[in-house]
Amino acid sequence: MSTPHPRRGRPAAVRVPRPALTPPRVRRRRSTRPLWAAVAVVLALGGLLVGRLGQVQLTRHEDLATQAAEVSTREIVTPALRGRVLAADGTPVVTNTASSVVTVDPEVLLESEDEGRALVASVAATLRLPEEALWGRTRLCGTADAPPVPFCFSGSPYLPVPLVYDADPVDALALLERPEAFPGIGVDSIPVRDYPAPEGLNAAHLVGYLGRATAEEVEASAGELDGEAWLGRAGLEAVYDDALRGVPGRTTVTVDPRGVVTGTLERTDPVQGADLRTHLDVDVQAASETALVEAVRAARTSGAPATSGAAVVLRPDTGAVVAAASFPTYDPGIWTRGVSAGEYDRLLDPDRGAPLVSRVLAETFPPASTFKVVSLPAALQTGIDPEGEYACPGAVSIAGQRFTNYESEAYGEIDLPRILEVSCDTTFYRWAYEHWQTLGGSSADGAEADARDRFLAVARGFGLGQRTGVDLPGEEAGTLPSRVWKQEFWESTRDEVCRRADEGYPEVEDDERRDFLEQLARENCVDGARWRPGDAANFSIGQGDVATTPLQMAVVYAAVANGGRLVTPQLADAVVRADGTVVEDVDPVDQGAVSLDEETWQILRSGLEGVTTDGTGAAAFAGWPMADYPIAGKTGSAESFGQDATSWFASYGPVEDPEYVVLVVVEQGGLGSDVAAPAVRAIWETLRAEDEDER
Numbered sequence: 001m002s003t004p005h006p007r008r009g010r011p012a013a014v015r016v017p018r019p020a021l022t023p024p025r026v027r028r029r030r031s032t033r034p035l036w037a038a039v040a041v042v043l044a045l046g047g048l049l050v051g052r053l054g055q056v057q058l059t060r061h062e063d064l065a066t067q068a069a070e071v072s073t074r075e076i077v078t079p080a081l082r083g084r085v086l087a088a089d090g091t092p093v094v095t096n097t098a099s100s101v102v103t104v105d106p107e108v109l110l111e112s113e114d115e116g117r118a119l120v121a122s123v124a125a126t127l128r129l130p131e132e133a134l135w136g137r138t139r140l141c142g143t144a145d146a147p148p149v150p151f152c153f154s155g156s157p158y159l160p161v162p163l164v165y166d167a168d169p170v171d172a173l174a175l176l177e178r179p180e181a182f183p184g185i186g187v188d189s190i191p192v193r194d195y196p197a198p199e200g201l202n203a204a205h206l207v208g209y210l211g212r213a214t215a216e217e218v219e220a221s222a223g224e225l226d227g228e229a230w231l232g233r234a235g236l237e238a239v240y241d242d243a244l245r246g247v248p249g250r251t252t253v254t255v256d257p258r259g260v261v262t263g264t265l266e267r268t269d270p271v272q273g274a275d276l277r278t279h280l281d282v283d284v285q286a287a288s289e290t291a292l293v294e295a296v297r298a299a300r301t302s303g304a305p306a307t308s309g310a311a312v313v314l315r316p317d318t319g320a321v322v323a324a325a326s327f328p329t330y331d332p333g334i335w336t337r338g339v340s341a342g343e344y345d346r347l348l349d350p351d352r353g354a355p356l357v358s359r360v361l362a363e364t365f366p367p368a369s370t371f372k373v374v375s376l377p378a379a380l381q382t383g384i385d386p387e388g389e390y391a392c393p394g395a396v397s398i399a400g401q402r403f404t405n406y407e408s409e410a411y412g413e414i415d416l417p418r419i420l421e422v423s424c425d426t427t428f429y430r431w432a433y434e435h436w437q438t439l440g441g442s443s444a445d446g447a448e449a450d451a452r453d454r455f456l457a458v459a460r461g462f463g464l465g466q467r468t469g470v471d472l473p474g475e476e477a478g479t480l481p482s483r484v485w486k487q488e489f490w491e492s493t494r495d496e497v498c499r500r501a502d503e504g505y506p507e508v509e510d511d512e513r514r515d516f517l518e519q520l521a522r523e524n525c526v527d528g529a530r531w532r533p534g535d536a537a538n539f540s541i542g543q544g545d546v547a548t549t550p551l552q553m554a555v556v557y558a559a560v561a562n563g564g565r566l567v568t569p570q571l572a573d574a575v576v577r578a579d580g581t582v583v584e585d586v587d588p589v590d591q592g593a594v595s596l597d598e599e600t601w602q603i604l605r606s607g608l609e610g611v612t613t614d615g616t617g618a619a620a621f622a623g624w625p626m627a628d629y630p631i632a633g634k635t636g637s638a639e640s641f642g643q644d645a646t647s648w649f650a651s652y653g654p655v656e657d658p659e660y661v662v663l664v665v666v667e668q669g670g671l672g673s674d675v676a677a678p679a680v681r682a683i684w685e686t687l688r689a690e691d692e693d694e695r
Helices: 033-059 061-072 106-111 117-127 131-137 169-176 215-220 235-239 241-245 282-301 341-348 368-381 416-422 425-438 446-452 454-461 483-503 511-527 533-540 550-562 598-613 672-694
Strands: 073-078 092-104 161-164 185-194 210-212 230-232 249-255 261-268 275-278 308-314 321-327 389-392 395-398 401-404 412-415 572-576 582-585 632-638 646-653 660-667
Touching: 092 106, 092 117, 092 169, 117 131, 117 161, 117 169, 131 161, 169 185, 230 235, 230 241, 235 241, 241 275, 282 308, 282 321, 282 660, 282 672, 308 550, 308 672, 368 416, 368 425, 368 454, 368 533, 368 550, 368 598, 368 632, 368 646, 368 672, 389 416, 389 425, 395 425, 395 533, 401 425, 401 533, 412 416, 416 598, 425 454, 425 533, 446 483, 454 533, 483 511, 550 598, 550 646, 550 660, 598 632, 598 646, 632 672, 646 672, 660 672
Parallel strands: none
Antiparallel strands: 073 249, 092 161, 092 185, 210 230, 249 261, 275 572, 308 321, 308 660, 389 412, 395 401, 572 582, 632 646, 646 660
């Protein structure tokens, strides 16, 4: 019997849904508006970005590429080899030589935990130099821990840092033999200024010196300079710096974020500077320096202070400066190794004679009787008889004040050339006083009287009271006192003068000098603006407030020698290449002429010729071959209360066809005939010998 299938014959099970406890969920369709809004924003921003990128790529590509390159590259300026300074015959007066410099790689300093202090200390010990001095060289100038200039580092941070200049080559090379002990230390050979001193000449005040470029100069140079550049700071080095310096080279390097150089992209080599050929004569320059030193020595031997001096040799036809010497002087080589602050102070110290100051053009002195070549033409313009004779008493009274000749010597009635020969002061005093009276005396209107004052006018006509225009920096204009000048000077100094009138000069130890200064202060406090008879008298003999430079008086005597033409003193002749090819001629500048009649010139020349044969300069030129080589000149002895006279002698020759003007001044040296005149003769000996060699 079969068993029935369980599903067969039985009804299928029916599922009964459970009652719902909650209402059924209703599904709603979401809105697409927010999505499209977001898409629109994204598309707008994307379009803006694409547009900006297109603008950058198409319109500012070059600018941005340059900026990007600047982030990773730097340009280094390499100074050119500086040109030489040459004498007229091509002899080098300033040239270049190699100097050993010990350097350290800036990357070594950056990567060292102690910034390289231990390394620098080892170098200092090896070279037997003070550690702090070398360490200061690694400190950037202007930072908190940096020493003052020039002992800090002012150069490019992408070049080796100089630790020691002018190092001993043997000691320096010893550092290279132990690279493991001195990592990053190098020894470079760099060009520095050298002074061969041919014939022993110095010429420090003429050639000048160099100094590092300042931060302001570097910034204003439009990339032409960096902190390692040397610029002319004085003398010819300063005036002709652009030509001597040449064209610097440029190197573009890549650097990493630390500033360390990683490669070189481009290099342009520097172009050597041109040479400067001057008018200097080596033998004459050396002779002038020697003669000046000997004059100072002789004056000091006789008891005079002889504090300073100058010598000038000038060509009266062109103004070419053949020689110029200043005393005291200094070694120009001190600038090569980097002058210290202490050394610089000593160069300017008045107690040491301020050797940095050029007495040729940057210091003024009363010209004394050398000024009479100006005053005599002025006196002739006031109406004195050129053919007359005039009394030369030992003393004269001017407005109640006594004025005398040297040692009150009298010469009787003499003509104008003889007045110059014996340098008669009293005659000039009378001429000046008489002219002062005709201009209205003390009651004259200052400006109006100055305009009619012939002594003032002729002095200005000779170029005094203004700079000569010499191609050297630092020239003083000198002083030509006048009524207007005295009024302005009194107004600017009245408070101090009146204070001195009340308080005196207690710091002055000499009783006589103190009494003189106090009396002068009392007088000037009351009427120091008044142009007195004594002012006019002193003006006529180049004293009182009259002050000129030796170079200015050389120009005056050049005008006498050449017939009235005013020359511009000039040291430079031409800018030339190393092979002698002329790049540029330095042409003389015309300054006009002194308007005097021929009779006046003849009187002047006759008197000046007599000075060296029968006058105040005859003793110094005793035995000189006047027949073959005649010299004309004039002594001067500028007196100042409480001081020795300043000694002058100005000359030119040969008189028939003048080739040179020679002048010497020695401050507080004594009489012009005793000190300056023999020095001038010594210089003429060299000039005459050269002329004989050329014949």
